[in-house]
Amino acid sequence: MRKTFDLIAAPAGTEPGDYVPRVYAARNLPATSSATLEVQHGDAGWRVSLGWHCPDPVRDASGNTNLFVDAAALLAPTVADAQWITMGAPDKAVEGALWRADREELLRIRAEGLGTVKRQQPPNHWKAHSDWSEARWSVTFELASWPALDDHNQLAFAIWRGAAADRGGLKAIVPQWIAVEP
Amino acid sequence: MSGSEKTNEPDTVDRQLAMVIDLNKCLGCQTCTVACKKLWNRDAGTDYAYWNNVETQPGKGYPALWPETGGRSGAGEVKRGEVPDLDSGYGRAWDFNHRAAFESAAKPAGEKAWLQPNEEAHWGANWDEDRGAGHYPEDNHYFYLPRLCNHCTHPACLNACPRHAIYKDKRNGIVLVDQDSCHGYRFCVEACPYKKVYFDPMRQVTTKCLFCLPRIEEGVPMACARQCPGRLRFVGYRDDPEGPIWKLVEKWKVALPLHPEYGLAPNVFYLPPLSPPKLDAAGRPTAEPRIPMYHLESLFGETVGAALETLRSERRKRRRGEPSELMDILIAYDWHKSFALSSEHEVSR
Numbered sequence: 001m002r003k004t005f006d007l008i009a010a011p012a013g014t015e016p017g018d019y020v021p022r023v024y025a026a027r028n029l030p031a032t033s034s035a036t037l038e039v040q041h042g043d044a045g046w047r048v049s050l051g052w053h054c055p056d057p058v059r060d061a062s063g064n065t066n067l068f069v070d071a072a073a074l075l076a077p078t079v080a081d082a083q084w085i086t087m088g089a090p091d092k093a094v095e096g097a098l099w100r101a102d103r104e105e106l107l108r109i110r111a112e113g114l115g116t117v118k119r120q121q122p123p124n125h126w127k128a129h130s131d132w133s134e135a136r137w138s139v140t141f142e143l144a145s146w147p148a149l150d151d152h153n154q155l156a157f158a159i160w161r162g163a164a165a166d167r168g169g170l171k172a173i174v175p176q177w178i179a180v181e182p
Numbered sequence: 183m184s185g186s187e188k189t190n191e192p193d194t195v196d197r198q199l200a201m202v203i204d205l206n207k208c209l210g211c212q213t214c215t216v217a218c219k220k221l222w223n224r225d226a227g228t229d230y231a232y233w234n235n236v237e238t239q240p241g242k243g244y245p246a247l248w249p250e251t252g253g254r255s256g257a258g259e260v261k262r263g264e265v266p267d268l269d270s271g272y273g274r275a276w277d278f279n280h281r282a283a284f285e286s287a288a289k290p291a292g293e294k295a296w297l298q299p300n301e302e303a304h305w306g307a308n309w310d311e312d313r314g315a316g317h318y319p320e321d322n323h324y325f326y327l328p329r330l331c332n333h334c335t336h337p338a339c340l341n342a343c344p345r346h347a348i349y350k351d352k353r354n355g356i357v358l359v360d361q362d363s364c365h366g367y368r369f370c371v372e373a374c375p376y377k378k379v380y381f382d383p384m385r386q387v388t389t390k391c392l393f394c395l396p397r398i399e400e401g402v403p404m405a406c407a408r409q410c411p412g413r414l415r416f417v418g419y420r421d422d423p424e425g426p427i428w429k430l431v432e433k434w435k436v437a438l439p440l441h442p443e444y445g446l447a448p449n450v451f452y453l454p455p456l457s458p459p460k461l462d463a464a465g466r467p468t469a470e471p472r473i474p475m476y477h478l479e480s481l482f483g484e485t486v487g488a489a490l491e492t493l494r495s496e497r498r499k500r501r502r503g504e505p506s507e508l509m510d511i512l513i514a515y516d517w518h519k520s521f522a523l524s525s526e527h528e529v530s531r
Contacts, residue, residue, distance in 0.1 A: 016345070016346065017341055017342060017343060017344045017346075018259065018260065019338075019341055019342035019344075019369055019373055020344050020369060022259060023260070062227075062383045063383065064267055064268050064383060065230075065268055065271070065272065065368075065371075065381045066266070066368075067383070115344045115345050117365070167366075168344055168365065168367040168369070169344060
């Protein structure tokens with residue numbers, strides 16, 4: 001499948017703590033308005049490509065204290081009724097892969113609710129390729145095995161635009177799980 | 183930390199460790215700054231970061247103009263702040279021409295390479311040292327303000343973190359960062375109005391003063407306090423009526439929090455600076471102190487005048503040869519008495 005999705009700003013109001021929900025309440029437009037998703041499944045496993053407009057890429061945040069890197073994540077539910085918008089819930093985890101523009105390797109992520117994301121080293125067979133050209137990021141995730149997606153055939157993604165100080169719950173997301181064909 | 187007990191509910195701490203800093207004794211020597219820096223922040227990502235700094239007041243401070251963002255509203259809500267940048271906020275850690283300066287040491291003065299940054303420097307910690315304000319000789323003035331994390335009773339940084347990576351140690355109220363949980367979002371840096379949470383851009387996590395917790399656990403005062411040659415720092419628990427903190431803050435009411443209007447209930451307190459009188463046009467002393475009261479009130483709140491009057495009054499008593507518990511505490515003849523950490527440990531190191 002290949003499709004372009006309109007994105008929404010993840011709702012800051014549901015973020016944990018009493019700072020982000022209130023201070024960023026007015027931030028209700030996504031810094032990235034749309035993205036193209038392409039999903040392929042074959043003998044080599046899952047190949048998921050994301051592409052989005054980004055006129056001002058931030059590839060490296062190590063040079064200053066107020067820089068945030070561009071990033072994107074894929075997530076899938078580990079149980080049938082795990083919610084995407086809440087990043088799962090206790091005992092209803094979501095898991096996936098995080099790409100950051102400042103890393104060659106992916107990170108494996110897993111969450112059981114907002115504010116609970118844990119980052120881990122990915123399986124050896126998880127790879128990513130990225131390219132920025134003509135004001136556009138193209139990121140391809142090659143995931144030889146991803147049981148959560150195999151089992152539930154649902155996928156979601158998020159995009160962080162560093163130049164807009166996107167980080168954590170401040171991100172552009174698809175509004176709901178996307179059904180993918182195995 | 184060996185026995186750290188986390189709590190995200192600041193009101194549930196068992197005790198609160200605190201510090202009092204006597205600004206009338208600060209020499210601006212930066213020994214505290216160096217003691218802290220050498221101990222905790224020598225990595226590439228924290229080369230710009232001074233958990234403890236000493237800035238000249240009036241002045242821009244460090245980071246520049248730090249008092250302008252964050253804190254709590256009158257209703258207690260954490261307000262939006264900003265993340266300072268390295269160039270105009272903190273100032274970068276410069277590389278120096280050490281080799282060139284060393285190799286030219288024996289040359290005539292005109293041919294020497296003097297020690298200087300390899301780049302053009304525009305701003306940095308302590309950039310405006312001793313600049314102050316006013317006009318010589320009528321009312322020129324400055325004083326030194328050592329600053330570190332206030333280990334607030336109601337920390338804005340703790341409330342700002344959506345990952346609950348910032349917590350208080352239940353045993354002593356010290357505010358700590360769990361760097362395994364921190365993802366470097368920097369909401370804590372934004373929210374802290376004192377700008378005493380730092381971001382390590384190399385490791386992509388935040389860092390902050392931990393009140394030298396490993397030393398405290400051994401009954402040893404913080405490096406900044408122990409190394410201070412002026413003996414101007416006092417350390418102890420807020421609820422210890424025999425310790426210097428309780429006496430200076432609660433009993434004598436001469437130690438005041440910095441920017442109480444931020445609403446965070448800091449646990450670092452300051453004895454405000456007395457100052458010599460302004461001079462009139464004929465060069466005669468007036469009744470007005472050189473450091474304007476409005477400036478001190480902007481830093482320490484409305485009670486600063488009463489605190490200064492208590493200090494003046496007790497100083498006069500002492501000069502008359504009368505006893506003064508307050509002056510005896512502040513003069514710190516025996517440095518051991520400046521630190522009341524634990525009955526289990528004798529402070530001897």
